[in-house]
Amino acid sequence: MNDKFSDKFRLDDQTMALRVAKELEDGMVVNLGIGTPCLAANLIPTDKEVLFHAENGCLGFGQICTAGEGSPDIVNAGGQPVEPKPGMCFLEHCDSFAIVRRGLLDYTVLGGLQVSEKGDLANWMVPKKEIGTIGGAMDLALCAKNTIVLMTHNTKDNQFKIVKECSYPLTGERCVNMVITDIAVMVITEDGIVLKETAPGWTAEEIQELTEPTLIIDPDLHDIELV
Amino acid sequence: MAINKIVSTMDEAVAGMHDGAMIHVGGFGTIASAPSCLLEAVSELNIKDLTVVSNSGGFGKEIWGEHDVAVLHQTGKIKKHIVSAPTNPLIVNELETRFRAREIEVELVPQGTMAERIRAARVGLGGILTPVGIGTVIEEGKEVKEINGVKYLLELPLMADFSLIRGAKADRWGNLVYNGTSRTFNATMAGAAKVTIAEVDEVVELGDLDPEEIITPGVYVDRIVLRSAPKAKDNYEEVAQRAADKKEKEEA
Numbered sequence: 165m166n167d168k169f170s171d172k173f174r175l176d177d178q179t180m181a182l183r184v185a186k187e188l189e190d191g192m193v194v195n196l197g198i199g200t201p202c203l204a205a206n207l208i209p210t211d212k213e214v215l216f217h218a219e220n221g222c223l224g225f226g227q228i229c230t231a232g233e234g235s236p237d238i239v240n241a242g243g244q245p246v247e248p249k250p251g252m253c254f255l256e257h258c259d260s261f262a263i264v265r266r267g268l269l270d271y272t273v274l275g276g277l278q279v280s281e282k283g284d285l286a287n288w289m290v291p292k293k294e295i296g297t298i299g300g301a302m303d304l305a306l307c308a309k310n311t312i313v314l315m316t317h318n319t320k321d322n323q324f325k326i327v328k329e330c331s332y333p334l335t336g337e338r339c340v341n342m343v344i345t346d347i348a349v350m351v352i353t354e355d356g357i358v359l360k361e362t363a364p365g366w367t368a369e370e371i372q373e374l375t376e377p378t379l380i381i382d383p384d385l386h387d388i389e390l391v
Numbered sequence: 392m393a394i395n396k397i398v399s400t401m402d403e404a405v406a407g408m409h410d411g412a413m414i415h416v417g418g419f420g421t422i423a424s425a426p427s428c429l430l431e432a433v434s435e436l437n438i439k440d441l442t443v444v445s446n447s448g449g450f451g452k453e454i455w456g457e458h459d460v461a462v463l464h465q466t467g468k469i470k471k472h473i474v475s476a477p478t479n480p481l482i483v484n485e486l487e488t489r490f491r492a493r494e495i496e497v498e499l500v501p502q503g504t505m506a507e508r509i510r511a512a513r514v515g516l517g518g519i520l521t522p523v524g525i526g527t528v529i530e531e532g533k534e535v536k537e538i539n540g541v542k543y544l545l546e547l548p549l550m551a552d553f554s555l556i557r558g559a560k561a562d563r564w565g566n567l568v569y570n571g572t573s574r575t576f577n578a579t580m581a582g583a584a585k586v587t588i589a590e591v592d593e594v595v596e597l598g599d600l601d602p603e604e605i606i607t608p609g610v611y612v613d614r615i616v617l618r619s620a621p622k623a624k625d626n627y628e629e630v631a632q633r634a635a636d637k638k639e640k641e642e643a
Contacts, residue, residue, distance in 0.1 A: 199480075220420075220572050222572050234627075237571035239423075243630075244627050254572060254574050255574070256574055256606065257506040257576045257579040261502065261503030261507070265523065294490070294491060295490050295497060296477075297475070298476070298529075299476040302504075302523050302527060303501055303503035303504070306522060306525075333528050334527045336527065
């Protein structure tokens with residue numbers, strides 16, 4: 165694969181997180197993974213009451229605090245201070261993961277290294293590194309009602325990340341429902357991966373070229389919608 | 392004689408630790424949740440071959456300004472680390488370096504499974520059944536039970552010799568409350584060891600803690616010690632910057 169698309173427009177982290185925020189509805193319980201997914205907490209319209217869950221033991225917190233503000237004892241799973249909110253509570257670690265395993269999360273949003281066409285996820289270790297961090301990812305990916313994977317469409321050296329079969333160690337089998345990348349929005353179905361939305365200026369054929377399994381093109385394929 | 396679990400020095404708090412001991416280290420990975428004074432005291436003991444259970448692999452004092460679990464790797468105390476988040480995207484820590492050099496053994500555990508294995512020890516259970524890890528490397532070598540058509544892994548308790556935890560306030564009975572998200576694995580590990588030792592920001596009179604607010608009942612706790620250092624400021628941006636600087640220096 166080459167990088168002939170290197171000059172094309174791609175969504176930045178904030179925009180990808182904004183696309184995640186669009187999925188979240190009033191009353192949902194949502195866990196946001198460390199890094200880019202966490203940004204979605206700052207992008208929820210104020211009229212939506214979404215309960216954010218952080219596996220380190222917090223439910224119902226608000227936005228990530230502005231730099232230098234906040235308490236080191238009210239942090240998200242990435243250790244970033246977050247705003248307290250009325251109704252928020254703290255959880256001991258077993259309680260925090262009980263909420264996860266019990267299936268009470270409507271969504272979890274995780275980073276990814278590879279997603280297979282069956283919805284298998286690999287996101288904790290690049291084999292050549294010999295060691296990696298599982299953290300809460302296995303619990304979250306398996307047990308949340310919906311798992312969204314947020315990642316770049318390809319690796320830095322232009323390898324496929326959306327693959328026929330994951331070659332990296334799995335986080336979970338058949339657990340991914342939706343993939344949001346810097347160029348596309350896709351959903352995983354029994355029949356395969358359906359391409360639903362593209363970044364502006366991209367065609368389905370171009371996205372297929374950067375994707376290993378054959379994509380099913382949604383009849384209603386359109387430019388990515390952020391709100 | 393009146394119950395009094397309060398000890399006056401860090402040395403007294405970590406008395407009795409021995410070669411080969413299994414130690415729970417509380418906290419999540421942030422410095423505000425780490426039993427940093429106890430870890431410093433353990434790092435100064437002449438002991439080795441510890442098995443340590445903790446959520447993260449640690450960053451080290453040069454990043455935080457205070458000790459976390461990394462100090463036990465930096466001082467060569469650890470033989471085996473049972474851990475859910477050994478590495479981090481910011482720096483290569485001592486755990487990662489020692490693992491690649493084949494100097495330590497690492498057992499990876501999904502975070503929710505780790506919490507329940509610790510709880511199983513605290514509450515006297517012989518193990519737990521969890522669906523998490525089925526179809527992954529975590530399944531290898533473990534018994535699989537099928538109940539009502541769902542596959543579960545049998546995961547065994549993690550009972551330690553010592554639990555080192557961090558609390559906000561304690562009384563002389565050992566009753567504990569925590570600060571916000573620093574409750575985390577600290578409350579989970581209280582009582583999951585033969586000896587539970589808590590370092591706290593404040594010791595209060597018996598009766599000052601509202602019975603409705605006590606998170607850890609004192610019966611799970613054996614020793615209470617007042618922190619010997621002021622609470623670290625833990626400014627997220629400064630810490631992230633120090634980590635970035637360290638990485639840049641190492642790569643140069």
